[in-house]
Amino acid sequence: MNNIYKTILLCCCIFCFSDLLAQKPVDRKASKQTKNLYKNLSKLSETKILFGHQDDLAYGVGWKYQDGRSDIKDVTGEYPSIYGWEIAGLEKDSPINIDSVPFLKMQEYIRQVYDRGGVNTISWHLDNPSNGKTAWDTTRLTVPLILQGGKYNGIYNLWLDKVAVFLKQLKGSDGKAIPIIFRPFHELSGSWFWWGKNQCSPDEYKKLWQYTANYLSEKKNVHNLLYAYNMADFTSRQEYLERYPGDEYVDIMSFDAYQFTDPITDNTFTLKVDKQLSIQDSLSKEHNKIPAFAETGYEAVPYSEWWTKVLAKTIGNHRIAYVLVWRNAGFRPEYGKFHYYAPFKGQASETDFIKFYNLDKMIFQEKISQHQIYRKKMF
Ligand code: BMA
Numbered sequence: 001m002n003n004i005y006k007t008i009l010l011c012c013c014i015f016c017f018s019d020l021l022a023q024k025p026v027d028r029k030a031s032k033q034t035k036n037l038y039k040n041l042s043k044l045s046e047t048k049i050l051f052g053h054q055d056d057l058a059y060g061v062g063w064k065y066q067d068g069r070s071d072i073k074d075v076t077g078e079y080p081s082i083y084g085w086e087i088a089g090l091e092k093d094s095p096i097n098i099d100s101v102p103f104l105k106m107q108e109y110i111r112q113v114y115d116r117g118g119v120n121t122i123s124w125h126l127d128n129p130s131n132g133k134t135a136w137d138t139t140r141l142t143v144p145l146i147l148q149g150g151k152y153n154g155i156y157n158l159w160l161d162k163v164a165v166f167l168k169q170l171k172g173s174d175g176k177a178i179p180i181i182f183r184p185f186h187e188l189s190g191s192w193f194w195w196g197k198n199q200c201s202p203d204e205y206k207k208l209w210q211y212t213a214n215y216l217s218e219k220k221n222v223h224n225l226l227y228a229y230n231m232a233d234f235t236s237r238q239e240y241l242e243r244y245p246g247d248e249y250v251d252i253m254s255f256d257a258y259q260f261t262d263p264i265t266d267n268t269f270t271l272k273v274d275k276q277l278s279i280q281d282s283l284s285k286e287h288n289k290i291p292a293f294a295e296t297g298y299e300a301v302p303y304s305e306w307w308t309k310v311l312a313k314t315i316g317n318h319r320i321a322y323v324l325v326w327r328n329a330g331f332r333p334e335y336g337k338f339h340y341y342a343p344f345k346g347q348a349s350e351t352d353f354i355k356f357y358n359l360d361k362m363i364f365q366e367k368i369s370q371h372q373i374y375r376k377k378m379f
Contacts, residue, residue, distance in 0.1 A: 023288060025251050026213075029223045033374040034179040037119065038226055038251060040373040042290050045321035050119060050363045052082030052324030053342050054295075057109040058101045061330045061344045065105065071328050071344040072364075076357045081368035082181075082322045083113050084295075088125035088135065090166055091159035098125055099327065103166065110170050114178040117369035120170075121181035121228065121294075121324070124163070128194045129155045135193050143200035143208050160212065164220035177224040179374065183294060184212060187256055188243055190232035202243045209245035228252035230294050237279055252321070253284045256295035263303055263310045270314045277318035290321045297325040297341030301349040307356035 024030075025038045044050070053072050056079070058064070060071035072080050085106055088098035096102050110120045125135040129152045130142040146156035170178040188205060191198035195208060209229075216222040229250045234240045244250065255276055259269045277293070284291035293315070298306050315323065328340040343353040357364060363371075 025226055026248055027217045027223055027225060027227075029217065029221075030225075031177050031179065031223050032376070033176050034224050034226060036374050036376050037179040038290070040371060040375075040377060041119070041226075041321045043377075044363070044371065044373070045290055045292075045319055047361070048363045048367075049315065049320055049361050050081040050322035050368060051357075052084060052119075052121070052322050053080045054084035054086070054324065054327040055099065055101060056080055056083050056328075056342075057112065058105065059330075060328045060342075061338075061340050061347070071342050074345045075343050075347075075350050075353055076364065078357070079116075079118065079365035081363045081365055082119040082121060082324060083109070084324050084326075085110065085120060085122050086125060087122055087163065087166065088127070090124075090162050091126050091129075092132075093162070099329070107166075107170060110178055110180075111172055114170075114172040114374075115174075116365065117372060117374070118365060119181065119322070119368070119373070120178060121183060122167075123183045123186055125193075126159065129159060130194075138191065138194055138196065138199055140194070141199060142194045143204045147204070147207055147211055157215070160215050161220065164216055164222050167216075167222050167224065168220075170224070176374075179224050179226065181228050181252060182225040183228040183230050183252075183254070185209060186230040186294070187232035188230065189234050189239065197243070205243040206245045210249055213245075213249050226251040226290075228254050228292065228294060231255035233257070234276060234279070237283060240279055240283055247287050247289070250287075250289060252292050253280055253287065253289045254292040254294035255280065257293075258296060259298035259306070259310065263298075263306065270310060273314045274316065274318075277315070277320070280320075281318055284319070291319055293320045293323040295324055295326055300338040300340060301343060301347065304348040305352045306349055307343075307352045308359075309352075312356055312359060 023039060023042050025034055056070045056072060063069060070079050086097050086099060089096060113120050127134055128137040128142055129146050130140050144150055145152045147153060167180060172178050185195045190196050213227055227250055229244060231240060257273050261268060263269060280291050325341040328342050328344060330340060332339040343350045
């Protein structure tokens with residue numbers, strides 16, 4: 001064999017070997033686009049952070065369902081790079097979700113995001129299958145009742161069937177299934193949801209997760225998901241891992257944390273989140289998972305420099321693939337206050353958000369489109 005052929009063969013071997021070693025999603029049958037998203041997100045997270053916003057295209061403060069509009073785009077000229085969507089309501093065949101977003105519109109937004117190379121993530125504040133009350137109903141120890149052999153297992157399966165239909169029909173203009181970061185049973189270390197820490201044992205939580213993932217992938221052939229494990233508060237590695245369903249069931253390790261007190265006089269948020277990010281940094285490295293800050297924000301952003309002085313500072317050099325702020329619902333009569341987490345045109349933190357947007361690390365739509373994260377790359 002002459003030298004040129006030897007070199008080509010060697011390159012092929014190195015390429016195949018590195019591909020074998022490369023991280024892969026836990027669903028071994030994950031679609032090509034889902035695998036590529038996983039690898040690219042993992043690689044990007046070494047140096048960059050995607051910025052996300054819940055329900056960004058559906059509504060903002062003072063508007064609803066205006067084609068192409070986004071509060072983030074109104075402020076920066078660019079869309080976010082990751083978008084959160086919520087599917088509570090699907091389980092009871094409602095045409096709209098818990099926050100009144102029509103599922104048909106949501107499907108269309110998810111397609112637009114994928115078509116321009118952005119990322120979609122979905123959460124599910126599903127009702128309590130044992131009594132039809134909301135996700136916040138903690139009056140029953142529901143988890144064991146919906147697992148195999150449980151009284152409400154049939155209902156839960158029916159709900160999963162509906163979710164599977166919805167997830168599978170998410171298709172891009174290229175006809176491919178749209179990869180979704182699926183974040184079920186979120187904020188698991190809190191005790192405000194029926195799957196929370198006071199409502200089930202660690203083992204029951206793990207079983208719920210494993211059952212759900214197996215059902216969706218094996219029974220329903222849903223292969224466009226990356227699974228995101230999501231904590232609320234935690235103070236140690238042990239706590240973070242207590243309910244972790246296992247490396248073969250999780251792609252992304254994440255948590256949620258909100259600013260509640262005035263950051264000018266109280267730095268608890270920064271201290272707490274910095275510590276949580278450190279714990280997650282090391283665990284995600286050890287477990288070979290992608291780390292993320294799945295939900296954060298300061299309701300109504302009353303501190304005009306929150307983005308650079310608190311959020312960017314707190315994130316510091318921690319590794320996260322993305323950070324996502326919650327929805328811009330505007331004034332909520334039921335809460336008697338404004339409920340929004342991203343700036344909008346004229347909002348007090350607008351100028352500071354532009355500084356945050358301009359940070360080298362932050363990725364919004366244009367950069368994510370250039371990265372072509374659904375394509376295979378050689379790193
Ligand atoms: C919560 C609030 C609620 C909303 C729920 C699900 O944090 O924003 O108003 O219904 O999320 O999106």
